[in-house]
Amino acid sequence: MTSEQTTTFDLSASFKAYDVRGIVGESITAEIVEAVGAAFVDVLQLEGQTILVGGDMRPSSPEFSKAFADGAATRGANVELLDLISTDELYFACGLLNRAGATFTASHNPAGYNGIKMSKAGAVPISSETGLKDVQSLAEHYLSTGTIPAAGQRGQIGVRDVLKEYSEYLRKLVDLSGSRRLKVVVDAGNGMAGLTTPAVLGDALLPKLPFDIIPLYFELDGSFPNHPANPLEPENLRDLQAAVIEHGADIGLAFDGDADRCFVVDEKGEPVSPSAVTGMVARREIARAKAQGEATPTIIHNLLTSRAVAELVEHDGGRAVRTRVGHSFIKAVMAEEGAVFGGEHSAHFYFRDFWNADTGMLAAMHVLAALGEQDGPLSELGREYEPYVSSGEINSEVEDKPAAVERVRADFAGEDITIDTLDGSTFTANDGSYWFNLRPSNTEPFLRLNAEATDRATMERVRDRVLALVRA
Structure with missing residues (x-):
């Protein structure tokens, strides 16, 4: 970006409260992304530091990752390109390496969209109140003037793969090796769970677990040829429900496009609500925290989860804290309260041991552990978490x-x-x-x-x- 321009850019259509999202070629282009990468480095004062950049399987993600990296390097940051990643892989890398980062994804939005989820070092979220508005303003300035001024020293751009480290880390948090044998159908919706599921739950990178994984739509394809990667909509669960019944599976898992959310169906093909999953995981995390000496572990839940969650938390000797909807609110309260776990009605699940960030895969592992350590079917196990x-x-x-x-x-x-x-x-x-x-x-x-x-x-x-x- 070096040409002289007089156009005034307005990025308010694509900058949301917590991320950037827009239609490729219209409200999000390589030129815009390059300016955002530069502004990200400036606003977070990252010159001379190393940042992480990855993206999902959407066709525009590789081009946008490179553009963001170029903008960041122009302003003096070193960049490690993580290539294809799920959103929770970005949070893992930002947390483990204590670096800021960005990933290109539009989550469950249709194929014509892409976007940017950004994170500060330590997987600390960035929102319109904590820097995203400033990134927008500075990017608009760079676009309107037609130039990104070069820092004293241009940053270096390299490559890093974090998939194996991510998989090993999750397996340390939930030991699944002692589970009874389970038949598990996983619908990746042609999204990033098609890459992370074989790595974490399969034997692509690590020793085999006692699971027979039946894959649905594991081919990475940002055009979503089978169904939209949005399991929140009931019609997008139908293939998973049918496959669970057809294969006589014990459980079905469905991930959204960037694999940060996970939905669960039981052996009858019936959905297990995110509130029930919240309760199930909360019970396990309270017990684990207590075993490590924590007197009253705190669980966060947003105000739209079932009231059964708060009742279960209190019953198990934890403390339930109710919050507003929205991942930046949950993450902030998680940090303030030192909470061990948080859940939302939208199937976002947050873990203290995952830098207070949300990860659908870790939640799925907890549900598999809860199912695998007892003999009953998931429909019976889930019923005790859904009394209302x-x-x-x-x-x-x-x-x-x-x-x-x-x-x-x-x-x-x-x-x-x-x-x-x-x-x-x-x-x-x-x-x-x-x-x-x-x-x-x-x-x-x-x-x-x-x-x-x-x-x-x-x-x-x-x-x-x-x-x-x-x-x-």
């Missing part, structure tokens, strides 16, 4: 979101409830029979409803009543 009935997240397109929430408040004014506004508005029946949360989307004209009750009839009654008011 949930609506799931329901979106309503609403122009005036505050007015819709006010209609609900007015209608429930005569009820014996408590309302809190930690994130959106949460209405909780004081007799414990139900709760629901209404939360506006920051980026779309949606009001999101999550409801939970002690029985299906109550949940459906509350859900339908709230939706009628919201959509009135």
Whole structure:
């Protein structure tokens, strides 16, 4: 980037609260990425230091990785290119090596998208409040002036592979060698789990575990030819559910495109909710922390997880801390509280032993360990973690979101409830029979409803009543 320009660049369409995401060739290009790489080094004062850059299997990721590296090197940072990585591999490398880094991924977004997830040294998250806005502003400046000034000494660009170190590290955290034999179907959705699953759970790099892995869509293909790599949508779990039943498998695992989230289905092909997985992992992490001498281990959960999570944590002698939705909030509270584990309703799972970062693979390993150390099926094991009935997240397109929430408040004014506004508005029946949360989307004209009750009839009654008011 050396030409004289007078164009004013505005990157606000692609810079989000926690990352960068846009349409390739439009809101994210190699020229933009090079400027972002330079700005990343300047804002985090990384001149003379080494940063890490990788990317997922999207066709544009290699070009963007090189462009980011070029921008960073121009501003004096050394770069180690990690090549193809999952997002949690970036967090692992940033944590283990105590370096800042970036990976190119658009997670579960369609094939035409790409983006950048950035991390400070030690896998500390970067958000709009902690530097991302400054990176945006400086990148816009470099693009508008048409030049990135060269540092006194240009950085060197090299290559590093962290897949084996990552796999060995995860296996040290959860010992699966003593599990009973399990048949495991894994749907990688043509995403990065197609690379990490054989390395961590298979025998591609390490000794074989007592698992028969049945692969679905392990071929890395950023065009997602089989289904979108977004397991949060039920239709994207159908192939996994069918394969579990067809093969008589014990469990099914589905990962999103960059493999930082993991979804679980039982031997009947039924989804095991992320709240149940949170409870399952929390129980194991509390027991492990207590065995190491921690009196009251802390577990973080966002306010949309089932209330069964907090009840289980308290029952097991832990302390439950409720937070807002969003990975930068969870990571910050994890660090503040010294929490051992955190879980979200969206299947993001965070571990103190993973630098407070989220990793779908480590959560999957905990579920496999919990299943493999006892004889019962996953459907029975999962049932004890899901005593309540949930609506799931329901979106309503609403122009005036505050007015819709006010209609609900007015209608429930005569009820014996408590309302809190930690994130959106949460209405909780004081007799414990139900709760629901209404939360506006920051980026779309949606009001999101999550409801939970002690029985299906109550949940459906509350859900339908709230939706009628919201959509009135």
